[in-house]
Amino acid sequence: MADAIEAVFETVVTTAADVRDALAEQRAYADAKNPSGEQQLAADVYADELLEERLLAIDAVGSYASEERDSVIDADDGGQYHVACDPLDGSSNLQSNNGMGTIVGVFDEPLPAPGSALVASGFVLYGPITTMLVAHDGTVTEYLLDGDERSVLTEDVTIPDDPVVYGFGGRIPDWTDAFRAYVDDIEADRLKLRYGGAMVADVNQVVTYGGIFGYPMLEDRPEGKLRLQFEGHPIGHVIETAGGASSDGAQSLLARDPSELHERTPVFVGTDSLVDQLEAALS
């Protein structure tokens, strides 16, 4: 891995250890909302502040942006990479003690940046164990994190061709008719429903077993819920690098260029054939 990218993910590893240690004490709501109007937990704010401070301290990092703050924070002395983070994805799962994650996208253009400017991406999954997937240079590596240490679990991670699981967000009555018809079709193909309500945890099931995860367009919310720059882009990049596909319903998420930092988009990622089938069903 190039030194600068290595430094970014080394920082993510040490920060993940601190975030994990602090979770038990940080389940309370902070007295604030994020730029998308969602209530922040103390843990969201803590993870965001650690990542901001530590990532901006890396010479090659020129700016930091996250789901938890309005605008991009520039480093004092420039740097060629721009990092977009979802510091604690799925943090509403902290209440019920279910999976959560940290999502990271490294771009070589200032934010908001198009998906084509991604040079590396990754996510940490805080599950029964802590793991991290990193996509860089055309390959995805899975690590086991143990405190500040990491060891390789799997080189060249690829999404299984034979899909097993699916999980989609949003209330079923709010789904569009075309999307509901697609879900009926894939259920008829004997896929199993697995949905936990944290994107990283749900996506990691798709990486492990094959299948599709999505947060679709809703009748009264055609843009869906997830954020393109902080969630759609990095996760789409991990999945496409692992041989899968990503889509906003019509095109690859990596083909999208956000016009504003917190732009939302429908997100679908997973086994190639299921994403193709989805785009055909929605067209």
Ligand code: FDP
């Ligand atoms: P959360 O609001 O808990 O941070 O980031 C948004 C997100 O979680 C995703 O992780 C998750 O996939 C989605 O929202 C879950 O939304 P629903 O509660 O509507 O299913």
Ligand code: ZN
């Ligand atoms: Zn998120």
